[in-house]
Structures are given as C-alpha cells and as structure tokens.
Amino acid sequence: MSHTWWRGAAIYQVYLRSFADGNGDGVGDLAGLRSRLPYLKDLGVDAVWLNPWYPSPMADGGYDVADYRGIEPVFGTLGEAERFIAEAHELDIKVIIDVVPNHSSTESDWFKEALANPAARDRFWFRDEPNDWQSIFGGPAWTQVPDGQWYLHLFAPEQPDFNWDNPEVHREFEDVLRFWLDRGVDGVRIDSAALLVKSDTAYEDLDPVHDVYRRWRQVAEEYDERVLIGELWLADQERFARYLRPDELHTAFNFDFLACPWDPDELRRVIDLTLATHAPVGAPPTWVLSNHDVTRPVTRYGRSDTSFAHGGALHGVPSDPELGYRRARAAALLAMALPGGLYVYQGEELGLPEVEDLPDELRQDPMYARSGGANPGRDGCRVPLPWSGDEPPFGFGGSRPWLPQPESWRKLTAESQLADLDSMLNLYRHGLRLRREHLGDGTLTWLPAAERVLAFTRDTGVTCVTNLGTETVPLPDGVVLLASGGLEDGALPPDTTAWVR
Numbered sequence: 001m002s003h004t005w006w007r008g009a010a011i012y013q014v015y016l017r018s019f020a021d022g023n024g025d026g027v028g029d030l031a032g033l034r035s036r037l038p039y040l041k042d043l044g045v046d047a048v049w050l051n052p053w054y055p056s057p058m059a060d061g062g063y064d065v066a067d068y069r070g071i072e073p074v075f076g077t078l079g080e081a082e083r084f085i086a087e088a089h090e091l092d093i094k095v096i097i098d099v100v101p102n103h104s105s106t107e108s109d110w111f112k113e114a115l116a117n118p119a120a121r122d123r124f125w126f127r128d129e130p131n132d133w134q135s136i137f138g139g140p141a142w143t144q145v146p147d148g149q150w151y152l153h154l155f156a157p158e159q160p161d162f163n164w165d166n167p168e169v170h171r172e173f174e175d176v177l178r179f180w181l182d183r184g185v186d187g188v189r190i191d192s193a194a195l196l197v198k199s200d201t202a203y204e205d206l207d208p209v210h211d212v213y214r215r216w217r218q219v220a221e222e223y224d225e226r227v228l229i230g231e232l233w234l235a236d237q238e239r240f241a242r243y244l245r246p247d248e249l250h251t252a253f254n255f256d257f258l259a260c261p262w263d264p265d266e267l268r269r270v271i272d273l274t275l276a277t278h279a280p281v282g283a284p285p286t287w288v289l290s291n292h293d294v295t296r297p298v299t300r301y302g303r304s305d306t307s308f309a310h311g312g313a314l315h316g317v318p319s320d321p322e323l324g325y326r327r328a329r330a331a332a333l334l335a336m337a338l339p340g341g342l343y344v345y346q347g348e349e350l351g352l353p354e355v356e357d358l359p360d361e362l363r364q365d366p367m368y369a370r371s372g373g374a375n376p377g378r379d380g381c382r383v384p385l386p387w388s389g390d391e392p393p394f395g396f397g398g399s400r401p402w403l404p405q406p407e408s409w410r411k412l413t414a415e416s417q418l419a420d421l422d423s424m425l426n427l428y429r430h431g432l433r434l435r436r437e438h439l440g441d442g443t444l445t446w447l448p449a450a451e452r453v454l455a456f457t458r459d460t461g462v463t464c465v466t467n468l469g470t471e472t473v474p475l476p477d478g479v480v481l482l483a484s485g486g487l488e489d490g491a492l493p494p495d496t497t498a499w500v501r
C-alpha cells in the first residue's frame with residue numbers, strides 16, 4: 001500500500017463566499033482567501049478543498065455550474081485561481097476543487113442550446129412525460145419547457161441533470177478534469193457522485209457509474225499524486241466500498257460519522273463499520289464532523305437528539321451551548337485521532353454555532369424556498385467568518401457580508417481566539433500539529449474501557465480516550481499530550497477527550 005499525502009491528510013474546507021472578502025463587496029473571494037493563506041498554514045492543515053468556484057448564477061451556492069473551465073467573476077479570475085494554487089503550493093498546502101458532474105446550470109451553453117434546439121437535448125435528461133421523482137430539495141424533479149418536453153433536475157430547476165449515456169458528456173468531463181489537473185490542482189471532490197448514471201426507473205448507485213470513475217482514475221494517474229474524492233451518501237457500506245476499489249476513487253466522505261449521535265455505542269459501531277468497510281479495498285477512511293450542508297456541531301451536540309439527518313435540519317430546537325461546545329471539542333480530538341484523513345469545515349475550528357435566526361428574506365438556500373420554509377435550509381452554517389474586531393463584519397471585508405453575522409460572534413473571532421490559549425482555535429491548532437506528528441494514516445486497537453468510554457491506541461503509540469458518560473474516569477498511565485477540557489486530578493471528566501502517550 002503506498003503512503004501518499006492524501007491517506008492521512010487534514011483537509012480544510014473553504015466555502016469561498018463566506019471565507020474572506022478581498023474586494024469589499026460582501027462576498028468572499030480568491031483575493032480574501034489568498035490573504036488568509038498564512039492562517040491556514042498556521043492552523044496546520046495539509047490541503048484545502050474549495051466548494052465550486054466556477055461562473056454560476058448561484059441558484060445553489062455555485063453547485064449550478066455555467067462554465068466548468070472558468071472562475072465566477074465575483075470570486076476573481078482564472079489568473080488569480082492559478083496564483084492561488086501556486087501560493088498554496090509554496091506553503092506546502094495542496095488544493096482540491098469541486099467538480100459537479102451530475103448536473104449543470106440552466107445558464108450553461110449546452111443547456112441554452114438544448115432549449116433552443118430540441119435536436120440538441122441528448123446531453124441532458126429530457127422526456128415527453130415526467131415520472132413521479134421528487135427533487136432532493138423538495139417539489140417535483142421535472143420542469144417543463146415551452147415546447148412541452150420536461151427535463152430532469154434531481155436538485156433545483158436551475159440544475160438540469162446530465163445524460164451520462166451520452167459519450168460526449170464523458171469526454172467533456174475528462175477534458176474538464178485535465179483542464180484543472182494541468183493547472184496544478186491536487187485533487188477533486190466529486191459532487192453527488194453516486195447519482196450520475198440513470199435509468200427510467202432509478203438514479204442512485206447504478207452499476208455503470210463505476211465505469212465513469214475507472215476512466216477518471218486513469219486520467220488522474222496520468223499525473224502525480226492526484227486524488228479523487230467521492231461525495232457518496234449511501235446507506236449500504238458494501239455498495240459504498242465499491243467506489244473505493246483500487247481502480248476507482250481514492251477516498252470518500254464518511255457521512256455516517258458526521259451524522260452519528262454523541263453516543264458511545266453508536267460511535268463505536270460507526271467507527272468499526274468504517275474501518276471494516278475500507279480495509280478490504282485498501283482505502284483510507286475519512287472523518288468528518290461538518291460541512292456546508294449540515295448543522296454546525298456546537299449546536300447539534302447541545303441538543304437532546306445529537307444526530308444529523310437532512311430532513312431533520314430543524315431550527316429552534318433547544319440546544320445547550322456550553323454542552324454543545326464541550327462535546328464539539330471532545331469530538332474534534334476524537335476525529336483527529338482516528339486513522340485516515342480528516343476534514344475540517346471552515347468555522348468549525350472557531351466553534352461557530354449554527355445561525356438560526358437569519359431573516360427569512362435573506363435565506364438563499366433553495367432547500368428553504370422549495371420546502372415552503374418547512375426546512376430552514378443550510379444558510380445557517382454558511383455565515384461569513386468572523387476574523388477580528390468587535391462588530392460585524394468582524395474583519396470579513398467590506399461592510400455588509402452577504403449573510404449577517406451575529407453580534408455575539410465578537411467572542412469567536414480568530415483574533416480573539418488566538419490570544420486565548422484555551423480557545424477552540426488553539427485546540428485545533430495544537431491538535432492538528434500533534435496529529436501531523438503522531439496520528440493520521442494507520443491502524444487502531446481498541447482498549448478495554450469503563451462504560452460509555454471509548455479508548456483506543458494508535459499504531460504510533462498514542463492513546464485516545466473519550467468520556468461520553470456522566471462520571472469522571474481515570475486515564476491510562478503516560479504523558480497527556482492534549483485534552484479537550486480540563487482534567488480533574490489527572491482524570492477525564494464527562495464529554496472530554498484526551499490523548500496520552
């Protein structure tokens with residue numbers, strides 16, 4: 001098994017619109033990101049993954065791509081993207097971009113051509129009659145065009161699905177991959193990776209989709225050390241592992257871990273299942289606590305139901321902020337200690353809570369509108385980051401960020417947290433540094449432990465203990481490298497993780 005960089009990498013997810021605004025228009029951009037590269041270097045991450053940065057009408061935050069070979073002007077230019085890649089590489093940070101092969105934008109040249117000319121519709125999924133499929137964002141998955149035909153959109157109507165039975169679509173995406181790999185990107189995150197190939201009766205996880213990724217793997221192998229990462233929400237672990245066979249994708253997001261409640265038995269079950277799923281195919285697991293689609297961990301872990309489910313992304317559910325914060329710290333050290341890759345979604349390292357009280361008229365997520373407001377959508381985890389200062393926009397740039405930041409975030413700015421040794425930011429900085437030295441790729445061995453306690457030793461000799469019970473428990477002998485909260489006479493209090501060597 002080759003030990004390449006991505007097997008144990010800590011990958012920081014940049015939601016560009018909300019990271020840092022370099023030109024003062026209220027929307028994050030490449031200039032802002034470039035100016036904050038030293039922050040990411042100091043945080044100690046190995047790579048960044050950027051959500052889609054292509055020209056887009058932003059009907060779904062950029063997942064409606066109008067041109068796969070360009071940069072959204074609000075974010076910058078292709079030249080700036082190239083400079084960003086070079087600057088990240090100078091700092092030894094790899095760059096991963098998002099590729100969206102399931103669907104396009106109604107503003108793409110191909111779709112405009114299809115609308116104008118019924119003979120040019122085979123690149124998309126047009127039918128004379130719709131079936132009963134519902135969009136993942138709510139409402140019907142079909143929209144009728146003026147001449148009477150219907151096109152399929154598994155997401156918003158602005159996101160028409162491609163027809164992967166058409167060889168031209170295959171050629172186009174292989175070319176798009178080369179376009180970016182030639183520009184030095186180190187990997188791609190593949191959006192909705194299990195949905196591409198469809199039949200008239202099914203659209204998830206159809207066998208021919210694997211041919212697509214075998215081809216993409218060949219393309220990636222034409223380059224050095226590039227990584228293909230699948231966004232795969234599949235319940236069946238055996239089916240999931242098929243995407244990670246040695247001639248397909250390199251890794252995939254672990255959504256079972258992300259959705260798992262703060263419960264020792266459930267966590268143990270998910271960790272074991274993850275390891276058992278990945279081992280036969282030789283792919284490294286990944287550990288993910290949050291991303292731009294899910295409720296922020298600090299808020300989720302403070303609720304009585306600490307699991308995450310898409311339909312269940314409710315607002316206004318009571319959450320104990322101190323408990324949530326404490327558990328999010330413990331979860332962070334647990335995730336960092338597990339063998340494989342790690343994802344950190346921007347703002348997770350600042351302990352940002354979900355913003356639940358955004359004014360309805362500012363909500364942009366199509367999930368909100370398409371569910372008639374029943375689903376609050378994902379804007380609450382996408383609020384621009386607080387960098388510094390005492391009042392909004394907290395150093396984000398400009399004067400009015402595209403989503404308003406809570407006043408209370410003055411305590412959560414990167415600047416104020418850097419000055420506080422016990423802050424979430426310093427926990428992440430310290431943890432990621434130690435992780436680089438002692439953790440990452442490898443194996444684990446479970447240790448006997450008290451009830452509601454998870455304890456394992458890594459192949460490198462570091463032991464990780466997480467206490468999910470209500471009593472303080474003793475720690476094994478050794479030096480405590482790091483703990484997510486204060487110890488009590490050397491013992492581990494509830495909702496706390498410690499690393500011991």
Ligand code: NOJ
Pocket residue numbers: 060063100155191192231292293
């Ligand atoms: C998954 C992405 O993470 C999400 O943000 C997006 O809305 C859907 N795919 C559709 O592209």
